[in-house]
Amino acid sequence: MARPVSEKVRRVDRLLRDHIEAGGLGPGERFPSTRAIARRHDICYQTAHRIVTALVAEGLLEARRGAGTFVAGAVPAPTxxxxxxxxxxxxxxxxxxxxxxxxxxxxxxxxxxxxxxxxxxxxxxxxxxxxxxxxxxxxxxxxxxxxxxxxxxxxxxxxxxxxxxxxxxxxxxxDDYSGGVCAAEVLLAHKDFRERAGLLKRAMVLAAHDGDARSRDRIAGFRSLLPIDLRRVVHAGSWNREDGWNAAPLLFSQRPTALFCCNDRLAEGVIGFARAKNLDLPPIVGFDNAPVAEELNLTTIAIPxxxxxxxxxxxxxxxxxxxxxxxxxxxxxxxxxxxxxxx
Missing domain, CATH: 3.40.50.2300 (Response regulator)
Known part of the structure; x- marks a missing residue:
């Protein structure tokens, strides 16, 4: 004959049900573990397990294998x-x-x-x-x-x-890789390169920091069509205009015949530096089609x-x-x- 349920166990069961039904936990939220319930309410593990199993059977909770129990019900859609x-x-x-x-x-x-x-x-x-x-x-x-x-x-x-x-x-x-290919195609079509193919070897890339995945793919796409030496790829600190300006002295010291900037802000920095120092600009291609590209009249690879x-x-x-x-x-x-x- 089964032992009668004690008043203490009934009280714990009621507390847990009230917590769910009153909205103390929303649909999909994790429910306290059986061990935590046993500890908190000073009941044995087996009793806590029976209470939780009953709540699952009644559809108030759902058990997820290897993850625990969660409040049942659909999660509200965003408003x-x-x-x-x-x-x-x-x-x-x-x-x-x-x-x-x-x-x-x-x-x-x-x-x-x-x-x-x-x-x-x-x-x-x-x-x-x-x-x-x-x-x-x-x-x-x-x-x-x-x-x-x-x-x-x-x-x-x-x-x-x-x-x-x-x-x-x-x-x-x-598709950053495809964008890099597009940039190389634009430069390859430039009249200077059609007439003097040897100039292509002196093209350069100004990229973001070396760990940036988007920058890395843009470089890879560019080099798949125009395989310049990796030493002609300069990495700026980030994507900002100031980084383009700071990288410009190194770029111009290598006398680039063409330049692919991996975003328009970097190109803005290079152009600003060249104008400030009265330097000739090689053909430049940017990336993003930010408003500044239109302002600078810059050819660019446009994000749609x-x-x-x-x-x-x-x-x-x-x-x-x-x-x-x-x-x-x-x-x-x-x-x-x-x-x-x-x-």
Whole structure:
């Protein structure tokens, strides 16, 4: 004959049920382990196990093999968007500023509520919003569902995030390798090189720091068609105008016959240095088609900004509609914008 359930066990059972039903834990959130329940309420492990098993059987909890128990129920879909942009997007005429303006206009047109933050710390204060990152990496608040509720995020103009967490992070990026090939094709078509092929060996590349994957792919694409010596690739500190200016003395000391800058801001720095020192500029190709490229009349490899924004809005709408399928990877083809050059 089974022993009657004690008043203490009934009280623990009621406390745990109330915690779930009153919303103390939301759908998909981890429930305390059997061992933690036994310790906290001073009951034996077997009794705690029976209580948890009953809650699973009733559909209040769900057990995930090797991961523990979680509150049952669908995770609420996001009701809006939190734009998490790097502070560089505050710079006038930067492509971050352009992307932010285009995306905000598209969200307003689609009647999608949004808020903007320059710090990922705002995430915890904005529950229910889908994080959209630019030049800012997702934090632990984005989870795969292995140890908590399955939450999603969108990463703009960047690569996929490896590992389990990446299964919940949609990404929109540009084919950087193809962009590098395009840059080489533009220079190969330049009249100076058509007439004097030997000049190609003295072409140079100004890239971001050596560890940047986008920069690395742009270099690789360029060198696949125009195989310059790696010693003619100069790495700047980052992507900023100041880094282009600081790298310019080394570039001009090697008398480049052509220059591929892996973004337009680096090109802006080189051009500014050349003008300040009254130096002749070789043919230059940039990358991004930031507003500054138009201002400088610079030929550049263009990220398709409107396509990035349109794709982002489509993904956001899908997630707000409750889609919980695995992450999407959108890789967009760059295009060439030919201008007469900053000469």
């Amino acid at each position: 809006g968007v939190l734009l998490l942009f790097h502070p560089r997007a505050k710079r006038p005429q930067s492509f971050g500023a352009r992307l932010k303006a285009l995306l905000e206009a598209a969200l307003e047109k689609a009647a999608i509520p949004y808020a903007t933050s320059w710090s990922v710390s705002q995430l915890k204060r904005r529950p229910g919003l889908l994080p959209v990152y630019w030049e800012s990496q997702p934090t632990g608040d984005v989870r795969s569902g292995l140890t908590g509720p399955k939450t999603f995020a969108l990463l703009l103009n960047d690569r996929r995030i490896p590992g389990i967490g990446g299964s919940c992070i949609d990404t929109i990026s540009t 900004w409107q396509e990035v924004v349109d794709t982002a809005v489509e993904i956001i709408k899908t997630r707000m509609a409750g889609c919980t399928k695995g992450a999407r990877r959108q890789i967009l083809a760059p295009t060439v914008v030919i201008r007469t050059g900053p000469y």
